[in-house]
Amino acid sequence: MLLSLVSVQILSAAEKPNILFIFSDDWGWEDLSCHGHPYIKTPNIDRLAAEGTDFYRFTVASGVCSPSRTAVVTGQFPARFSIDGHFAWVPSNAKRGMPDWLSPKSPMLQRMLQKAGYRTAHFGKWHLANNMIPDSPLPSEYGYDEYGAFNCAGEQMPYHEDSMHCIKFIEKSVAEDKPFFVNLWIHEPHTPFHTQPKYQWRFRDLPEDDNIYASVLSHADDRIGEVLDALDRLKVTDNTLVIFSSDNGPARASKPGTLELKYDTATGAGWGLNGAKGITGGRKGYKATVFEGGICVPFIARWPKKIASGKINKVSPISAVDLLPTFCALAGAEYPAGYKPDGVVQVKALLGQDRNTERTKPLFWKMPVKVNSDKIGGFHWVTYATMNKKWKLLANHDLTHFELYDIVADPMESTDLKKQKPEVVKELITSIKGWQQTLPKEPTGDVFSTLRNQK
Known part of the structure; x- marks a missing residue:
């Protein structure tokens, strides 16, 4: 049981x-x-x-x-x-x-x-x-x-x-x-x-x-x-x-x-x-x-x-x-x-008691890449991503290029829906900007090696 x-x-x-x-x-x-x-x-x-x-x-x-x-x-x-x-x-x-x-x-x-x-x-x-x-x-x-x-x-x-x-x-x-x-x-x-x-x-x-x-x-x-x-x-x-x-x-x-x-x-x-x-x-x-x-x-x-x-x-x-x-x-x-x-x-x-397909609390990702929108190609251009409910949005470093997927219906990310769902894109871009405001500008605390002081 x-x-x-x-x-x-x-x-x-x-x-x-x-x-x-x-x-x-x-x-x-x-x-x-x-x-x-x-x-x-x-x-x-x-x-x-x-x-x-x-x-x-x-x-x-x-x-x-x-x-x-x-x-x-x-x-x-x-x-x-x-x-x-x-x-x-x-x-x-x-x-x-x-x-x-x-x-x-x-x-x-x-x-x-x-x-x-x-x-x-x-x-x-x-x-x-x-x-x-x-x-x-x-x-x-x-x-x-x-x-x-x-x-x-x-x-x-x-x-x-x-x-x-x-x-x-x-x-x-x-x-x-x-x-x-x-x-x-x-x-x-x-x-x-x-x-x-x-x-x-x-x-x-x-x-x-x-x-x-x-x-x-x-x-x-x-x-x-x-x-x-x-x-x-x-x-x-x-x-x-x-x-x-x-x-x-x-x-x-x-x-x-x-x-x-x-x-x-x-x-x-x-x-x-x-x-x-x-x-x-x-x-x-x-x-x-x-x-x-x-x-x-x-x-x-x-x-x-x-x-x-x-x-x-x-x-x-x-x-x-x-x-x-x-x-x-x-x-x-x-x-x-x-x-x-x-x-x-x-x-x-x-335990198999909850099989909801959508998250109620969003997820965010940040990667250390910086690619301008005119240089987009391949898979390594994404700096920020978020998943909220059934939507997943991927964006470059300045949020000028993005892709949108219904990650529940399209887990292979085959169909970009940004043109069909501009209101969803706007909402998710806004949420990324809000998340950015919660992040530190730089690392702080006792997290640095003494080797940084060596020339």
Whole structure:
């Protein structure tokens, strides 16, 4: 029997669900065998879909990594923190008007859950700072009881050890009879592509670039399977909400090229971007855009006997900024004084009790691009976007060029309706201008590296 929102909120401490949030990196919507990929095999993620619900209308808060992750942990649009692009080395951050890290004083999902009695951990990619900024705060300063990470200051955890550490943390939490919240933020399929012979052998009949891409996803799927098996072994599967998603859409090289090795300071050597073969399921654009190919990503949720099994939800518009309020509602966690999420509680949608197709609270996106209206082309010209009710509007930096879609009836953004619906365009442009007024002009606080002072 499915729990109502009210009954979820009054669960006793012993009944609070564990939460395992698996966040992949650049995983395309169709890069799953359960989504029809022609050769990639993901049996463990497929298991989640078979035992849970597959939500087709989940969107992240950015087309790139760091702002997307900021939205998850804060429940607010990343532009509120002046985080519009990925955290890079200090000169690049300064040039783009960005901080050097997300402030540890920001509202944090994991801290709210800690106060509700949860043990919290983060394993895998960080990228709320950068490993090239040695004085950036460690993940332990953000409200995690334990962590192992890369793309952060300090020691870089080998990317493939994420599941091992995750399982050890879950075992410890179960032994202590404490509910747990774990971010399992896996590397794949971000570049460099780190191949292993075992996984390449599985796809030995494919061309080299397809073989590389399929093998790294298969490796990630196996590690996810290890964690799911541990939940079974520890007999906590039935009281654990597991979500699999991605921080943005798949990466693609700007033009065809040869496969080459590249080196990443956080994860080591592997194959470069010309091995990227991600598929968006027909959605426009890829990573670094806010067309649906860049922000509409896999979102599969399993919670046995609570979330319906083997179902597909093609209607509920869930956003990454909804995760914090939703997880807090499930955990009985309270917001800190003065905090207001940009998202909404989506427990009813998860439980199949609310299948509304339109959002009542608007979403906004901001990307670090500046393209004049006479230079518009491709998918990378959009600076601002908003979705309100059934409408999605995309606009360039000075709001002189825009496109309008009925995102409910036309999720592939195939028919631009700006000429047919000028009144809707005017309303949404006005809402973007109003949102702009709520954003900071520049980053503030203790979010700058001392490297900025060096000539």
